[in-house]
Amino acid sequence: MKLERIRKISKVRGYLSPLFSNNPVLIRGLAMVPVIVVSNTLRNAVAISIVIACMALPVHLITNFFGGKIPRWFRIPTYVLLSSLFFIPAALLMNRVVPYTVDGLGVFLPLLVINSMVIGKAEEYAVRHKLIPVVLDALLHIVGFALVMCTIGLVREFLSSATIWGQPIEWMNKIPAFALPFCGFMIVAFLAAGAKAYRRFTHRVLLAAAMKDEGE
Amino acid sequence: MQADAKNKKRAQQPGHRRMVNVLIAIAPILAMSCYYYGTRVLYMALAAIGTGLAAELICVKLRGRRVELSDGLSSVVTALLLTMLLPATMPMLLVIFGVLFAVVVIKQPFGGYGNNPFNPAACAFAFLSICWPYYTYHYPMPFDHTLAAWGDNAGKLLTGPAMSLKMGSLPRYDMMDMLLGNAPGGLGTTNILLLCACGLFLLATKTVKPSISLGFLASCGLFAFLFPRITTSRLDSLAYELMAGTIVFGAFFLITDPVTAPKKRLAQLVYGVLAGVITMLFRHFGAFSQGLVFAVIFANALMPLVERGCSKLRFGKYVKSTPIVAEEGAPDEA
Structure with missing residues (x-):
């Protein structure tokens, strides 16, 4: 009886894993470049998250519909073409929601077209599964990515220039180095360590419950 | 189980003796800087030690x-x-922040004492100097006993001799003054005579390897002699470049850290010379007046490469690694 419940829990946990315990950035190391380099303000982080969200969902959907019919050698170029197609409305939307960030993002904005989170996930998951899991998976991955991106953006903006979304906050000491990429590496590393610890902890709790159940 | 055995093995290594020797060598330097700048130095040291111990423990x-x-x-x-x-005027909060950075970010994530790939003190100083270059590279004049222990000390700050060299002008301090530490600079880096004495102590107790520190000093000196930045004479350039900034301090205390330095003698010499050249290049072309800490980090990163390269060199002869010979009778893959 209890074992059934544990199975159910771990199934739900498997679906929800892209949020924390199998986070695309912190655990799997996908799409590291924008997360490390251009997450220096919350604005940039939100802009990148919007572009990724607007690109990933349609690309995964189309891949799910037609991906199986494309010959394998031509799949990856197709994904790149698709994502560069959806990049145009995504960038326009981003410019509407978060204006004046294009200059700050520089070359990293167009580089999102060949992002491993969109293309790698499309080849790895979207082609081989049914529609609902693909949509769910894409949405959760987007949320997991945006969560990490915005956390890092918030922390770095707050520490480096003592502002949040451009609004100054009373703070005794700015730490300007947090605007530099090496601090992005540092924060990603610490967050990844935290995610690993969480993953190990939940795994251990589930395992202990299962063992106890077996004993009974 | 394995970790326990490793811990026990590490506890038996004579690392304690080495660190105690370094502490003995730092003690007179600390006392001398108290004599120069008053009791504020003592507070700084105590705050740093307390923070370091607490962070390490946690x-x-x-x-x-x-x-x-x-x-x-x-x-x-x-x-x-x-x-x-x-410098003696560093705000207390930044001292604490620097020590926290050294322990929490540079040392512990890699596995604590004995496993850190970079020198924690050098990294922390580099971080502080990137963030607050004004506080890190501006010094008070020695024997200024009016420094507030906790408050703000702006307005009493000067640039050091290393900055004059960077601008291409002769430092306005006498050679003798600089030998005795009567010039603005970091707390323990100005008194060259005392530093040399402590360095001799460290060399005599075999705490630091002469091939690293002397190779480092020699390459810095040679570089200063060959490419002077001041126009008076090459010997002046040699003397001032070695005495200004942190080169002598770094040669005996930072670059020789046994955790981050190579183990083989030839590799140690190459490492020291390399670090010296990088230091002088940072001084010539870098953004800051001193490049020692950045050079230490750079050399730490190159250390495995140096050690591996030198283990292949024996008496000037490049020993090729033995080629892998296919076993006879093994199935042919083609």
């Missing part, structure tokens, strides 16, 4: 290890080395 506990004597000693050494590099 981090080791978090990693689930037993706290050992070497952890505490190494954090005290790191804290004191960082304090000796800073």
Whole structure:
């Protein structure tokens, strides 16, 4: 009886894993470049998250519909073409929601077209599964990515220039180095360590419950 | 089980003796800087040591290890080395922040004492100088006993002799003054005579390897002699470049850190010379007036390469690694 419940829990946990315990950035190391380099303000982080969200969902959907019919050698170029197609409305939307960030993002904005989170996930998951899991998976991955991106953006903006979304906050000491990429590496590393610890902890709790159940 | 055996083995290594020797060598330098700048230095050192010990304790506990004597000693050494590099007017909060950075970010994530790939004190100083170059590279004049212990000391700050060299002008301090430490500079880096005495002590007790520190000093000197930045004479350039900034301090305390330095003698010599050249290049072309800490980090990163390269060189002869010969009778893959 209890074992059934544990199975159910771990199934739900498997679906929800892209949020924390199998986070695309912190655990799997996908799409590291924008997360490390251009997450220096919350604005940039939100802009990148919007572009990724607007690109990933349609690309995964189309891949799910037609991906199986494309010959394998031509799949990856197709994904790149698709994502560069959806990049145009995504960038326009981003410019509407978060204006004046294009200059700050520089070359990293167009580089999102060949992002491993969109293309790698499309080849790895979207082609081989049914529609609902693909949509769910894409949405959760987007949320997991945006969560990490915005956390890092918030922390770095707050520490480096003592502002949040451009609004100054009373703070005794700015730490300007947090605007530099090496601090992005540092924060990603610490967050990844935290995610690993969480993953190990939940795994251990589930395992202990299962063992106890077996004993009974 | 394996971790326990490793810990026991590490505890038996003579690392304690080495760190105690370094602490003995730092003590007179600390006393001398107290004589120069008053009791504020003592407060700085105490704050740094307390922060270092507390952070180390918490981090080791978090990693689930037993706290050992070497952890505490190494954090005290790191804290004191960082304090000796800073000017006497450094705000207390930034001192604490620097020590926290050294222990929490540079040392503990890699596995604590004995496993850190970079020198924690050098990294912390580099971080502080990137963030607050005004506080890190502006010094008060020695024998200014009016420094406030906790308050703001702006308005009493000067640039050091290394900055004059960077601008291409002769430092306005006498050669004798600089030997005796009567010039603005980091807390423990100005008194060259005392530093040399402490360095001799460290060399005599075999705490530091002569091939690293002397190779480093020699290459810095040669570089200064060959490419002077001041126009008077090459010998002036040699003397001032070695005495200004942190070169002598770094040669005996930072670059020789046994955790981050190579183990083979030839590799040590190459490492020292390389670090010297990088230091002088940072001084010539870098953004800041001193490049020692950045050069230390750079050399730390190159250390495995140097060690591997030198283990292949024996008496000037390049020993080829033995080619892998296919076993006879093995199935042919083609």
